[in-house]
Amino acid sequence: MRLRFLLVLSVAVMAPAIQAQDVKTSLAASIDARQATYTAIADELWSNPELGYQEQKSSARLQAELKAAGFAVESGVAGMPTAFVASYGSGKPVIGILAEFDALPGLSQGAVPVRKPVVEHGAGHACGHHLFGTASTAAAIAVKEWMGRSGQRGTIRVYGTPAEEGGGGKIYMVRAGLFDDVDVALDWHPGSQNDAGPGTSLANKSGKFRFRGKAAHAAGAPWAGRSALDAVEAMNHMVNMMREHVPDGTRIHYVITSGGGAPNVVPDFAEAYYYMRHGDAQLVLEMWKRLELAAQGAAMGTETELEIEVVNGVYALLPNETLAQMIDANLRRVGGVTYTAEERAFAEQISGTLSTKRDLASAATVEPFARSDAGGSTDVGDVSWVVPNSGFSTATWVPGTPAHSWQAVAAGGMSIGHKGMIVAAKTMAMSVYDLLTTPKLVEDARAEFERARGADFTYRPLIGEREPPLNYRVNPK
Ligand SMILES: [Zn+2]
Numbered sequence: 001m002r003l004r005f006l007l008v009l010s011v012a013v014m015a016p017a018i019q020a021q022d023v024k025t026s027l028a029a030s031i032d033a034r035q036a037t038y039t040a041i042a043d044e045l046w047s048n049p050e051l052g053y054q055e056q057k058s059s060a061r062l063q064a065e066l067k068a069a070g071f072a073v074e075s076g077v078a079g080m081p082t083a084f085v086a087s088y089g090s091g092k093p094v095i096g097i098l099a100e101f102d103a104l105p106g107l108s109q110g111a112v113p114v115r116k117p118v119v120e121h122g123a124g125h126a127c128g129h130h131l132f133g134t135a136s137t138a139a140a141i142a143v144k145e146w147m148g149r150s151g152q153r154g155t156i157r158v159y160g161t162p163a164e165e166g167g168g169g170k171i172y173m174v175r176a177g178l179f180d181d182v183d184v185a186l187d188w189h190p191g192s193q194n195d196a197g198p199g200t201s202l203a204n205k206s207g208k209f210r211f212r213g214k215a216a217h218a219a220g221a222p223w224a225g226r227s228a229l230d231a232v233e234a235m236n237h238m239v240n241m242m243r244e245h246v247p248d249g250t251r252i253h254y255v256i257t258s259g260g261g262a263p264n265v266v267p268d269f270a271e272a273y274y275y276m277r278h279g280d281a282q283l284v285l286e287m288w289k290r291l292e293l294a295a296q297g298a299a300m301g302t303e304t305e306l307e308i309e310v311v312n313g314v315y316a317l318l319p320n321e322t323l324a325q326m327i328d329a330n331l332r333r334v335g336g337v338t339y340t341a342e343e344r345a346f347a348e349q350i351s352g353t354l355s356t357k358r359d360l361a362s363a364a365t366v367e368p369f370a371r372s373d374a375g376g377s378t379d380v381g382d383v384s385w386v387v388p389n390s391g392f393s394t395a396t397w398v399p400g401t402p403a404h405s406w407q408a409v410a411a412g413g414m415s416i417g418h419k420g421m422i423v424a425a426k427t428m429a430m431s432v433y434d435l436l437t438t439p440k441l442v443e444d445a446r447a448e449f450e451r452a453r454g455a456d457f458t459y460r461p462l463i464g465e466r467e468p469p470l471n472y473r474v475n476p477k
């Protein structure tokens with residue numbers, strides 16, 4: 001009798017766990033069943049790489065897929081024509097899934113293991129956002145279908161977030177309050193390894209410093225001219241001296257986007273584009289003021305007019321270990337990317353061109369769970385300060401491949417990228433399932449989030465009041 005009681009009890013306790021494994025298996029199966037469709041979508045985005053805020057076709061393609069699957073789609077949100085929110089379900093919890101789709105300028109590359117642009121100086125998916133957007137869409141559709149079958153309550157939302165590469169689409173969505181009722185927002189990113197450890201990034205404020213002077217014949221009447229390029233050079237010189245007097249961990253970089261047209265004409269217009277980064281958003285704001293002082297000093301000394309346009313400003317990622325551990329378990333369940341003989345040959349050839357060599361077999365494994373601090377920045381940072389958030393990466397690229405490289409474009413356009421995308425879609429779907437069905441997980445993630453950001457935290461975007469920089473990819477002539 002007693003034995004029987006124990007048996008019944010243990011079955012009752014085990015039942016939800018067994019059910020979860022069954023549901024996760026079915027989520028993976030439904031993504032596998034539509035693999036050809038998702039591969040075709042990713043290839044379509046990859047073949048037509050669109051820059052930040054110009055992603056009309058990519059955004060429309062993902063929206064169409066979500067609409068066809070039964071999501072309600074609102075497009076053009078937060079003042080950005082290519083941003084969208086796709087929703088399904090009702091009530092709590094509300095789980096967000098981020099989806100990016102913008103490409104990078106100048107990195108056009110074929111799906112071949114040697115450097116070979118498709119379009120000379122054209123754009124390319126060197127950060128794999130075509131896979132990012134597609135896998136997030138695939139995960140949401142798989143979860144939606146299961147919700148429909150099971151009657152599971154809750155809301156899933158896909159956030160179509162444009163212009164991650166410097167345009168900060170997510171910031172405007174956060175500022176517009178689109179995440180206010182979200183319980184957890186998850187993201188992932190293409191990479192050269194499978195990794196769900198909690199990671200952070202650098203806060204980053206960027207902007208364009210424009211100087212206007214007076215044109216003159218550089219030999220005939222140089223005294224009549226006031227060189228805008230002199231102002232850019234004077235500013236850069238002051239900033240380069242400033243590097244010695246900034247907090248450790250600061251990163252300052254610039255390019256001159258306009259510096260005049262001909263040496264024999266004193267340039268009446270010049271522009272420098274600056275990034276200021278540090279792990280602490282507050283320090284970034286303080287150092288940004290010093291950049292502005294250097295620019296003002298340069299303008300004064302060269303008798304030019306100064307105009308400053310803040311382009312972007314993102315927070316550092318706020319890690320959430322509760323969520324990271326949950327995702328890590330799902331990523332381990334799904335497993336990494338295994339190569340066919342052909343893919344292995346492709347990977348070996350790519351690996352030969354990389355400065356960092358990593359074991360190609362690592363694509364099939366999941367990295368140990370550990371905290372990582374990345375040197376880059378992402379507008380996911382802003383999301384992570386208003387809602388508990390965590391992300392992961394999968395091996396869509398050959399191990400050792402850095403982001404923003406032609407090697408990343410190459411692998412992202414062939415089966416290695418597609419396989420990594422499917423790993424991501426399955427991991428994401430299983431993680432959203434866990435969040436929908438485990439209230440304690442959402443509560444714990446929220447408690448950790450509140451502790452980490454502090455009781456008196458108020459979100460203030462680093463970009464201030466500016467509108468989305470819809471033309472930031474257009475350089476002045
Ligand atoms: Zn990137």
Ligand SMILES: [Zn+2]
Nearest residue numbers: 127129164189
């Ligand atoms: Zn990226």
